[in-house]
Each structure stands twice: as structure tokens, then as C-alpha cells.
Amino acid sequence: MLSAVQTISIFQKQPEPKVFTPNQVIFAEGQVGDAMYGVLEGEVNISVNGKVTETITGGDIFGTGALVGITNRTYTATAKTDCKLAFLDEQRFLFAVQETPMFALAVMRSYSQRLSRLEHQL
Numbered sequence: 001m002l003s004a005v006q007t008i009s010i011f012q013k014q015p016e017p018k019v020f021t022p023n024q025v026i027f028a029e030g031q032v033g034d035a036m037y038g039v040l041e042g043e044v045n046i047s048v049n050g051k052v053t054e055t056i057t058g059g060d061i062f063g064t065g066a067l068v069g070i071t072n073r074t075y076t077a078t079a080k081t082d083c084k085l086a087f088l089d090e091q092r093f094l095f096a097v098q099e100t101p102m103f104a105l106a107v108m109r110s111y112s113q114r115l116s117r118l119e120h121q122l
Contacts, residue, residue: 017086020079026063029076033066035087036107042083046114047076054117055080064111067093 017040020026027033029048037044038061046054046062053075056062062077067090088096097104 017084020083020085022079022081024079026077026079026083026085027073029073031073032071033063033073035089036061036063036067036093037077037085037087040084040086042085043080044083044085045078045080047078048074054114061107061110062114063087064107064114068108068111 018037020042026037026044039056039058041058044056044060044062045052046056063073065074067088093107
């Protein structure tokens with residue numbers, strides 16, 4: 001299994017990270033998703049129905065549902081601090097999986113753990 005460091009290293013190789021300021025919405029619950037994100041720097045709040053359920057930090061990934069068959073975002077992601085985020089669209093995601101098959105398992109594990117945490121909080 002890939003470690004968080006190995007997983008985020010895949011994101012660090014991506015060009016043009018996106019920068020967000022505190023309280024800036026990265027994506028909103030219900031929006032159509034087309035990319036997943038890796039936190040290079042900063043903290044991101046994950047919220048459902050306006051309630052923060054989790055804060056993620058450097059090395060974490062989020063928004064993975066968009067690339068594994070979930071059309072609409074199931075939560076809102078908002079920058080808690082200044083953030084630098086790398087992103088993978090479907091084409092880059094498939095390339096990363098092809099080059100590093102264990103990356104797919106890391107993404108699925110992250111996704112299932114987040115779903116489990118969200119279910120227990122709702």
C-alpha cells in the first residue's frame with residue numbers, strides 16, 4: 001500500500017497547482033465533479049449540509065468520488081487556511097493508476113474511509 005507521502009508525491013508531479021484563500025469554496029455539495037485533489041499545503045474543511053465533518057491537511061486527498069463514478073459532489077470542500085492543491089482530472093487519474101497501480105488502492109481506501117466517517121456523523 002502507498003503511504004500518504006507516496007500518494008501525495010503523485011500530486012506534486014502535476015503542473016499548475018490551484019491556490020485557495022481561507023473560506024474559499026473549492027467545490028460545493030451537489031456540483032458535478034470532474035477532478036480529485038491532493039493537499040500540498042494548508043487545511044481544507046469538509047462539510048455536509050453546512051456542518052464541518054472533517055478537516056484535512058497536507059498529504060490528504062479528497063474529491064475522489066468524481067473519478068470513481070459518483071457524478072455529483074457529496075460534500076462541500078472549503079479552504080480553512082491558505083491552500084495549495086494539486087488536482088487530477090480523469091485523464092491524469094487514469095495515467096497515475098496505470099503508472100502506479102497501488103495508487104488506485106490508496107484512492108479507494110481514502111474514499112471508503114471518508115464515506116464511513118461521514119455516515120457515522122450523519
